[in-house]
Amino acid sequence: MPMATASDRxxxxxxxxxxxxxxxxxxxxxxxxxxxxxxxxxxxxxSAAHSARPDVVLLDLGLPDMDGIDVARSLRADHxxxxxVILTARSDEIDVIAxxxxxxxxxxxKPFSLTVLLARxxxxxxxxxxxxxxxxxxxxxxxxxLDIAARRCLLNGAEILLRAKEFELLAVLCRNxxxxxxxxxxxxxVWDENWFGPxxxxxxxxxxxxxxxxxxxxxxxxxxxxxxxxxxxxxxxRLERPESG
Ligand code: CA
Numbered sequence: 001m002p003m004a005t006a007s008d009r010x011x012x013x014x015x016x017x018x019x020x021x022x023x024x025x026x027x028x029x030x031x032x033x034x035x036x037x038x039x040x041x042x043x044x045x046x047s048a049a050h051s052a053r054p055d056v057v058l059l060d061l062g063l064p065d066m067d068g069i070d071v072a073r074s075l076r077a078d079h080x081x082x083x084x085v086i087l088t089a090r091s092d093e094i095d096v097i098a099x100x101x102x103x104x105x106x107x108x109x110k111p112f113s114l115t116v117l118l119a120r121x122x123x124x125x126x127x128x129x130x131x132x133x134x135x136x137x138x139x140x141x142x143x144x145x146l147d148i149a150a151r152r153c154l155l156n157g158a159e160i161l162l163r164a165k166e167f168e169l170l171a172v173l174c175r176n177x178x179x180x181x182x183x184x185x186x187x188x189x190v191w192d193e194n195w196f197g198p199x200x201x202x203x204x205x206x207x208x209x210x211x212x213x214x215x216x217x218x219x220x221x222x223x224x225x226x227x228x229x230x231x232x233x234x235x236x237x238r239l240e241r242p243e244s245g
Pocket of ligand 1: 060061063
């Protein structure tokens, strides 16, 4: 494991015996700024929690070798600051209550979207001052540098002043550059407390962000191609990779 990148990413441990869900979670976390370990049993999960020192554990309650509730209790006893999110089927409501009583911080009912999971984790990790910030400290896309830690957006070194939501919107697109990001994902990640609400605010913020990026490129002392954000009708947006433009 490369220590330099591992240290500034939150570490997640997935304890899930279902191959499809486990792989989906593992790759999804890896692709979204986490380091991730995947264990398929309670025993291996508990042992990985000791060795990998995760910030967050995603814990399936229906494990082949142990009762997930016991795993939650043991994790909580050994790691007081660990964020524990239990994963369960709707029919297991009693298990949710037992899991929370055993020390879990939150739960998600299967099936759940990766987007919602990531939004929940962000919300939890934000409230934990001891936890490392999510993802890399800065993102570089062509001439643009997004300094996540300092919340500054620089084009060829010149600062572009962005409002908070414009910055967060751009950060999500930059993290997913070249890939389509749905409106729902953007709403969940940038306005996470009301992602079921109206999405007009997304259009307004996107229009303003595009204006600022184009203005900055047009007025830059060095000729600079603006970042292209493509609208995908009926879906969302995609930040084009600079080399494709
Ligand atoms: Ca299971």
